[in-house]
Amino acid sequence: MVFISKFLLKASKNVFLDSLTLRLKGGHGGNGLGRYGGVGGQGGAVVFIAKEKATLRKILKKYPRGEIRAGDGEHSSKLRIIGRRGPDVMVETPVGVTIISPENGKVFAELNEENATFLGAYGGSGGCVASDWIGKYGQDWKLTLDLKLIADVGLVGFPNAGKSTFLKAISKASPKIASYPFTTIQPNIGIINYPDYRQISVADLPGLIEGAHANIGMGHKFLKHVERTKLLLLICDINGFQLSPKHARRSCLENIFSLMKELEMYNETLMDRPSILLINKMDTEGSSKSYEKLKDQLKHIEETVNDCPEEIRPSKLLEFDKILPMAAKHREGIDKILTEIRRSLDLEAERKLLELEKASVR
Numbered sequence: 001m002v003f004i005s006k007f008l009l010k011a012s013k014n015v016f017l018d019s020l021t022l023r024l025k026g027g028h029g030g031n032g033l034g035r036y037g038g039v040g041g042q043g044g045a046v047v048f049i050a051k052e053k054a055t056l057r058k059i060l061k062k063y064p065r066g067e068i069r070a071g072d073g074e075h076s077s078k079l080r081i082i083g084r085r086g087p088d089v090m091v092e093t094p095v096g097v098t099i100i101s102p103e104n105g106k107v108f109a110e111l112n113e114e115n116a117t118f119l120g121a122y123g124g125s126g127g128c129v130a131s132d133w134i135g136k137y138g139q140d141w142k143l144t145l146d147l148k149l150i151a152d153v154g155l156v157g158f159p160n161a162g163k164s165t166f167l168k169a170i171s172k173a174s175p176k177i178a179s180y181p182f183t184t185i186q187p188n189i190g191i192i193n194y195p196d197y198r199q200i201s202v203a204d205l206p207g208l209i210e211g212a213h214a215n216i217g218m219g220h221k222f223l224k225h226v227e228r229t230k231l232l233l234l235i236c237d238i239n240g241f242q243l244s245p246k247h248a249r250r251s252c253l254e255n256i257f258s259l260m261k262e263l264e265m266y267n268e269t270l271m272d273r274p275s276i277l278l279i280n281k282m283d284t285e286g287s288s289k290s291y292e293k294l295k296d297q298l299k300h301i302e303e304t305v306n307d308c309p310e311e312i313r314p315s316k317l318l319e320f321d322k323i324l325p326m327a328a329k330h331r332e333g334i335d336k337i338l339t340e341i342r343r344s345l346d347l348e349a350e351r352k353l354l355e356l357e358k359a360s361v362r
Contacts (some may be wrong), residue, residue, distance in 0.1 A: 028070045073086045151189060
């Protein structure tokens with residue numbers, strides 16, 4: 001069993017881990033000592049604490065069997081009438097973890113801030129007169145740690161749209177880049193550093209495919225990371241995209257609508273999120289002419305959406321703060337995009353501040 005666990009851990013070491021189910025056991029309460037009225041020590045607890053540098057991978061490495069047990073309480077004795085409490089186990093989790101039941105999905109806690117804690121399993125009480133001097137078992141159950149990345153900006157697009165190239169152009173991140181789909185198979189985080197030391201985090205999410213909202217491919221695994229971003233950055237190839245010969249080739253406009261559809265079907269509230277549309281690969285032949293046509297279509301988007309295939313037609317449209325062209329490979333248009341990202345985030349922060357002020361007045 002240990003060999004299998006180590007083999008699986010080694011084989012998956014390069015895979016981004018964003019969900020982990022653990023069996024937690026609180027410590028057994030120590031037995032009491034009836035003839036002296038001694039009380040057994042309380043069993044230790046398993047406690048989760050959020051830390052910026054923690055990862056689910058580190059937890060799995062430390063507990064390869066997926067089982068965490070706290071220490072047992074001390075038995076009462078003639079030398080120590082009141083038994084000592086069993087040692088607690090503090091488990092460091094990444095910031096952004098949601099703790100849920102693997103059985104029914106019930107959410108118990110969200111650890112979104114540094115040092116936020118959650119009692120994962122309580123220890124059993126020590127033996128006393130009420131328990132006939134027998135210590136109680138600690139809590140024994142399973143919990144799932146589900147990680148959703150917390151970033152200011154989330155990059156959303158179909159495979160090969162240029163998300164990784166864009167992330168590399170705006171930050172020091174080093175995502176894998178190639179001219180074939182699915183070069184990004186796990187989320188990457190990049191940091192934009194502005195001259196005044198302002199920093200904005202950007203999450204490059206693996207490319208979606210049509211049907212991602214229904215968990216086709218790894219839809220839910222990828223889309224869930226969008227939920228905690230403040231700004232959506234949709235990236236589309238001006239030349240359109242075709243996943244494979246078996247799939248229909250979609251124009252740039254159709255891909256825009258299809259991305260909206262996937263976001264809407266996964267979580268309709270995402271359609272109210274601030275967003276910017278980036279049209280990439282403007283360095284390719286015929287791109288300028290195609291972009292002019294696209295701009296005209298987007299000006300009349302309420303009408304053009306009715307002409308797109310029904311299976312990719314969203315019922316609600318994103319309202320883009322800006323629509324910007326770029327050639328990420330050559331950093332063309334990047335400076336303006338960085339300015340607009342910051343502006344959109346600042347405007348959203350001001351809007352939320354005004355809402356809080358209005359709510360406090362009421």
